[in-house]
Amino acid sequence: MNAPVIDKNRKPAAQSAGIDVRDVTVTYRNGHTALRDASFSIPTGTIAALVGVNGSGKSTLFKAIMGFVPLARGAVSILGQPAGRALKRNVVAYVPQAEEVDWNFPVLVEDVVMMGRYGHMNFMRWPRRQDHEMVEAALERVGMADFRKRQIGELSGGQKKRVFLARALAQEGRVILLDEPFTGVDVRTEESIIALLKALRAEGHVMLVSTHNLGSVPRFCDRTVLINRTVLAAGLTQEVFTRANLEKAFGGVLRQFTLGGADLHEDAAEDSRRLTVLTDDERPFVIYGDEDGRSAGDGRK
Numbered sequence: 497m498n499a500p501v502i503d504k505n506r507k508p509a510a511q512s513a514g515i516d517v518r519d520v521t522v523t524y525r526n527g528h529t530a531l532r533d534a535s536f537s538i539p540t541g542t543i544a545a546l547v548g549v550n551g552s553g554k555s556t557l558f559k560a561i562m563g564f565v566p567l568a569r570g571a572v573s574i575l576g577q578p579a580g581r582a583l584k585r586n587v588v589a590y591v592p593q594a595e596e597v598d599w600n601f602p603v604l605v606e607d608v609v610m611m612g613r614y615g616h617m618n619f620m621r622w623p624r625r626q627d628h629e630m631v632e633a634a635l636e637r638v639g640m641a642d643f644r645k646r647q648i649g650e651l652s653g654g655q656k657k658r659v660f661l662a663r664a665l666a667q668e669g670r671v672i673l674l675d676e677p678f679t680g681v682d683v684r685t686e687e688s689i690i691a692l693l694k695a696l697r698a699e700g701h702v703m704l705v706s707t708h709n710l711g712s713v714p715r716f717c718d719r720t721v722l723i724n725r726t727v728l729a730a731g732l733t734q735e736v737f738t739r740a741n742l743e744k745a746f747g748g749v750l751r752q753f754t755l756g757g758a759d760l761h762e763d764a765a766e767d768s769r770r771l772t773v774l775t776d777d778e779r780p781f782v783i784y785g786d787e788d789g790r791s792a793g794d795g796r797k
């Protein structure tokens with residue numbers, strides 16, 4: 497019997513190319529290099545967390561992927577194509593940080609979501625029935641259909657986030673970049689956003705989500721990219737999201753404390769278990785048991 501021929505270069509279908517960032521360096525016009533030799537890759541059907549301190553280059557990385565800032569070095573490819581071509585084909589949707597949007601601009605919720613359809617229209621931008629249907633379906637999916645005629649500036653932070661998610665859904669981009677989608681939203685909205693991202697993962701999307709909510713990361717992110725002006729570690733969350741790596745990424749910014757004995761619960765005389773909390777002051781990452789940081793965390797407060 498012949499031995500089976502194994503093609504080492506062939507990737508399994510479930511692991512096809514999603515986002516590939518290779519040796520990317522970004523230097524702003526004032527000479528500041530915000531990102532140096534950053535490399536990682538994320539397959540499709542994945543939610544990846546992008547984690548790092550303020551100013552570590554998370555937004556810069558998103559802008560580099562979106563082609564908003566030039567690369568001094570390196571390359572980005574998306575779904576196996578050079579980023580420029582993928583962006584022209586409209587496969588990348590971007591949900592920006594709230595601060596990057598001018599909320600005084602008078603525009604209705606449904607018009608914001610319709611912007612996601614622009615890439616599917618001709619240069620006249622005249623929406624067809626299908627475009628209206630996609631907008632309606634996207635608003636339904638994020639639970640914002642009743643707000644369609646409201647001015648975007650009148651909504652709460654969490655509602656605005658959901659509208660921008662709807663815009664990404666209407667765009668039908670297989671790749672979705674979310675810059676701090678949980679900042680300023682309540683726990684219920686966060687849960688509904690996480691549920692939506694998981695559903696999109698099951699549909700084969702690839703998502704890169706920057707967040708300071710360390711506690712949430714092990715709950716819904718298959719992969720983690722830790723950055724501080726370069727990629728410190730990237731890979732499966734259970735391998736990368738460790739106490740040692742978090743300390744490396746956050747340095748003095750990360751607060752940590754360990755509870756045990758009577759600090760943990762009153763009748764704890766015989767209980768030698770310990771609990772470690774790591775936080776950069778949003779939702780903490782909680783480690784039960786030993787302190788090697790490999791235990792699964794639970795982010796609930």
Ligand SMILES: Nc1ncnc2c1ncn2[C@@H]1O[C@H](COP(=O)(O)OP(=O)(O)OP(=O)(O)O)[C@@H](O)[C@H]1O
Nearest residue numbers: 524525526528530549550551552553554555556557
């Ligand atoms: N347009 C710009 N020109 C010059 N420097 C910039 C520019 N935008 C950002 N920077 C600098 O690049 C570094 C990375 O900024 P970036 O916004 O990417 O960080 P971040 O990780 O997204 O931070 P945060 O968590 O606060 O959102 C910072 O030192 C910032 O001051």
